[in-house]
Amino acid sequence: xxxxxxxxxxxxxxxxxxxxxxxxxxxxxxxxxxxxxxxxxxxxxxxxxxxxxxxxxxxxxxxxxxxxxxxxxxxxxxxxxxxxxxxxxxxxxxxxxxxxxxxxxxxxxxxx
Amino acid sequence: xxxxxxxxxxxxxxxxxxxxxxxxxxxxxxxxxxxxxxxxxxxxxxxxxxxxxxxxxxxxxxxxxxxxxxxxxxxxxxxxxxxxxxxxxxxxxxxxxxxxxxxxxxxxxxxxxxxxx
Numbered sequence: 001x002x003x004x005x006x007x008x009x010x011x012x013x014x015x016x017x018x019x020x021x022x023x024x025x026x027x028x029x030x031x032x033x034x035x036x037x038x039x040x041x042x043x044x045x046x047x048x049x050x051x052x053x054x055x056x057x058x059x060x061x062x063x064x065x066x067x068x069x070x071x072x073x074x075x076x077x078x079x080x081x082x083x084x085x086x087x088x089x090x091x092x093x094x095x096x097x098x099x100x101x102x103x104x105x106x107x108x109x110x111x112x
Numbered sequence: 113x114x115x116x117x118x119x120x121x122x123x124x125x126x127x128x129x130x131x132x133x134x135x136x137x138x139x140x141x142x143x144x145x146x147x148x149x150x151x152x153x154x155x156x157x158x159x160x161x162x163x164x165x166x167x168x169x170x171x172x173x174x175x176x177x178x179x180x181x182x183x184x185x186x187x188x189x190x191x192x193x194x195x196x197x198x199x200x201x202x203x204x205x206x207x208x209x210x211x212x213x214x215x216x217x218x219x220x221x222x223x224x225x226x227x228x229x
Contacts, residue, residue, distance in 0.1 A: 004154075032215045042222070043115075043116070043203075043220040043221055043222045043223065044155070044203070044205075044220040045220070046217055046218070049215065049217075051215060089154050089155075091154075093215055097168075098143060098145070098160075098207055098209070098215060098216050098218065099145070099157050099160060099168065100145075100147075100155070100157065100218065101157065102154030102155050102156070103154050104152070104153050104154045105152075105153070105154050
């Protein structure tokens with residue numbers, strides 16, 4: 001079945017460092033891809049999405065590009081802040097269904 | 113109105129007890145989802161409603177799990193004869209469900225943390 005694999009954490013960075021969190025997927029058809037974020041004590045929030053190959057999703061300085069050839073959707077940010085500390089989940093949904101399939105999550109810790 | 117709300121936020125049950133978890137979706141949202149998130153894992157799909165119709169229950173782990181949404185708004189996830197492996201955070205999400213063939217953003221509640229002793 002469909003699945004999402006993302007790098008294990010925690011990822012520990014200093015403020016203003018460059019961030020990459022890897023995500024690859026396995027799916028039949030052409031899924032939509034997402035990054036969700038869970039800040040401490042809060043619910044899951046959609047960070048960004050891409051619905052077709054070569055699309056780039058972006059929000060709050062984060063970016064991810066839908067790469068069909070490598071089945072990847074890596075999350076990047078050029079300069080992280082302490083406030084970015086959270087757990088990040090990569091997810092997919094198959095076309096014509098809103099059901100989400102999540103990866104295991106990657107905890108990001110940013111220190112001043 | 114406000115976001116998705118869930119109650120209780122925390123529930124401790126003894127093995128074998130029945131529990132009921134409530135979800136209040138965003139007003140007017142057609143679609144409602146339940147997910148189970150074990151410690152250190154990502155959420156896993158349990159079931160999906162469109163209005164009052166349960167269209168997909170393929171993720172329910174056993175017949176001890178039952179979900180309903182009788183009036184197409186509030187939903188209840190019931191777990192009978194709870195087992196220790198049922199310990200997890202149960203997340204509810206709702207979406208407008210209005211965009212046919214396109215992704216409708218899901219808005220998540222804070223979850224109910226269930227601990228089975």
